[in-house]
Amino acid sequence: MTHDETTAGAVSGPGGTPSGPSPVRPELAAEPGEPAPLFSDATPEPATPPPGVPAVPADAPFSGTPSGTADEPAPAAPAGSAEPAFSGTPTDPADPAFVDVPVEPAFVDVPAGAVDPAAALADATDDSAAVESEGSDERSSPAEVTLPPELAEAARTLFGDRLDLAAAYAELLATDGVVRGLIGPREAPRIWERHLLNCAAMAERIPEGATVLDVGSGAGLPGLVLAIARPDLTVTLIEPLARRTSFLIEAVQHLGLTRMVRVFRGRADEAAAGSRDIAPLSGDIVTARAVAPLDRLAAWCLPLVVPGGRLVALKGATAADEVAEHAEAVTRLGGGQPEVHRCGVGVIEPPATVIEVVRERVVGPVRKKAAAKRSRGGRRGGRGGRDR
Numbered sequence: 001m002t003h004d005e006t007t008a009g010a011v012s013g014p015g016g017t018p019s020g021p022s023p024v025r026p027e028l029a030a031e032p033g034e035p036a037p038l039f040s041d042a043t044p045e046p047a048t049p050p051p052g053v054p055a056v057p058a059d060a061p062f063s064g065t066p067s068g069t070a071d072e073p074a075p076a077a078p079a080g081s082a083e084p085a086f087s088g089t090p091t092d093p094a095d096p097a098f099v100d101v102p103v104e105p106a107f108v109d110v111p112a113g114a115v116d117p118a119a120a121l122a123d124a125t126d127d128s129a130a131v132e133s134e135g136s137d138e139r140s141s142p143a144e145v146t147l148p149p150e151l152a153e154a155a156r157t158l159f160g161d162r163l164d165l166a167a168a169y170a171e172l173l174a175t176d177g178v179v180r181g182l183i184g185p186r187e188a189p190r191i192w193e194r195h196l197l198n199c200a201a202m203a204e205r206i207p208e209g210a211t212v213l214d215v216g217s218g219a220g221l222p223g224l225v226l227a228i229a230r231p232d233l234t235v236t237l238i239e240p241l242a243r244r245t246s247f248l249i250e251a252v253q254h255l256g257l258t259r260m261v262r263v264f265r266g267r268a269d270e271a272a273a274g275s276r277d278i279a280p281l282s283g284d285i286v287t288a289r290a291v292a293p294l295d296r297l298a299a300w301c302l303p304l305v306v307p308g309g310r311l312v313a314l315k316g317a318t319a320a321d322e323v324a325e326h327a328e329a330v331t332r333l334g335g336g337q338p339e340v341h342r343c344g345v346g347v348i349e350p351p352a353t354v355i356e357v358v359r360e361r362v363v364g365p366v367r368k369k370a371a372a373k374r375s376r377g378g379r380r381g382g383r384g385g386r387d388r
């Protein structure tokens with residue numbers, strides 16, 4: 001992965017929670033000295049969508065126009081000023097969460113130290129499905145992303161009548177995504193095989209109408225693919241790195257998915273914690289691919305899952321080993337016994353492997369005072385976490 005600026009606390013796109021999830025309703029304000037949340041200007045959707053991309057319905061609530069470049073940091077907010085927390089101009093001024101997705105993100109406020117890029121990248125384990133991001137000038141020819149004939153049937157099965165949309169995203173990844181260093185040029189010819197079909201296969205593990213949070217989306221994998229394959233889902237892409245969220249916001253706009261997909265710029269723990277400005281996020285299903293080993297992933301993602309909901313992590317061949325190694329940690333974090341499932345059996349070869357963890361209990365952080373007391377022998381037999 002290439003270097004990126006990092007930020008925290010930006011969301012763009014729609015809210016909406018079809019099956020009882022928590023809507024995001026950030027309000028405008030910023031703590032003095034805290035990273036300023038972000039916004040960008042919004043203007044109407046382009047009148048003519050690109051070829052293969054469905055027109056955005058007239059009632060689509062979000063739209064936008066670029067007001068900056070991908071790498072252009074947003075102006076820092078004056079300390080203590082009230083700053084909006086989302087990209088876009090709210091459609092309903094009373095509800096700043098529901099805002100337009102800009103064609104280009106603009107106000108990327110980059111508070112030093114909000115997220116340590118080195119740490120974020122170190123956190124990103126590179127399993128067999130990981131996309132390499134290597135800043136590069138190489139452009140892929142769209143021909144390279146043409147759906148290989150031998151995968152056409154699988155693609156039709158997984159994307160159905162949204163296949164054109166998937167093709168538009170594949171092309172975006174292979175062109176803009178490569179140019180902007182979000183995906184390695186060597187990935188372009190295998191975008192369908194390694195990325196789109198694998199991610200789309202996960203959809204069979206997600207119930208109808210679910211609210212999905214995708215942690216560490218990178219260039220949109222698997223969250224954007226799921227949104228393409230499953231128009232019934234409401235998807236939030238959670239990603240801390242500014243260049244990636246810029247790409248994501250543009251991709252959502254380009255693909256006409258602004259009604260069902262939004263982008264949260266920040267880390268998983270920031271999304272789960274919320275702030276004075278942004279309500280904590282939660283979803284029925286939390287997805288992740290190539291973000292972290294299972295124990296760390298569970299620590300980041302389970303707090304985002306509604307009780308009874310699931311973490312669904314796309315993993316490689318080491319899934320069973322990861323379960324064996326981390327099952328205990330996962331249960332300590334409030335998860336059930338992790339299970340390995342294969343997706344896309346009989347459709348893609350090999351099938352995709354996911355680890356699923358049900359959030360069985362809500363486990364809070366260890367309280368510092370109590371922990372200190374225990375370490376002085378003040379209390380015996382205490383648990384590492386408390387249930388709320």
Ligand SMILES: C[S@@+](CC[C@H](N)C(=O)[O-])C[C@H]1O[C@@H](n2cnc3c(N)ncnc32)[C@H](O)[C@@H]1O
Nearest residue numbers: 120123124131216217218221267268289290291
């Ligand atoms: C190897 S990339 C994988 C991207 C994408 N999921 C894919 O499969 O192509 C890992 C991503 O996780 C993000 N990430 C790392 N730590 C994170 C955290 N604590 N919360 C949310 N995202 C994180 C990184 O910024 C990076 O985009």
